[in-house]
Amino acid sequence: MDFHDTNFIIIGGTSGMGQSVALALKAQGAHLVVVGLSAEDCSEMEDQLAGQGLALCGDATEPATIAAAIKKAHGQFGAITGLFHVAGGSGRRWGDGPLD
Numbered sequence: 001m002d003f004h005d006t007n008f009i010i011i012g013g014t015s016g017m018g019q020s021v022a023l024a025l026k027a028q029g030a031h032l033v034v035v036g037l038s039a040e041d042c043s044e045m046e047d048q049l050a051g052q053g054l055a056l057c058g059d060a061t062e063p064a065t066i067a068a069a070i071k072k073a074h075g076q077f078g079a080i081t082g083l084f085h086v087a088g089g090s091g092r093r094w095g096d097g098p099l100d
Helices: 016-027 039-051 063-077
Strands: 007-011 031-036 055-056 082-085
Touching: 007 039, 007 063, 016 031, 031 039, 031 063, 031 082, 039 055, 055 082
Parallel strands: 007 031, 007 082, 031 055
Antiparallel strands: none
């Protein structure tokens, strides 16, 4: 698929499924604003985007983080084509029991 001239925001895009989506969209020509929690992951993603987007660090549970991502994407690229919100975490530190 060709995603040239498209612009996406990916919340939770510096690891796991979000990172996979970000890299797949980048490979197809999309411009990206990727949000992640870890400064190290954001820095690595910024390098991987190689001028095709930018990575922002922030907590997806904070409304200001999402607002900043939208503002940055709109200012950088204009129209926003789509949004992926795949931020999440593992409950592994509490055991591998059922998800409540």
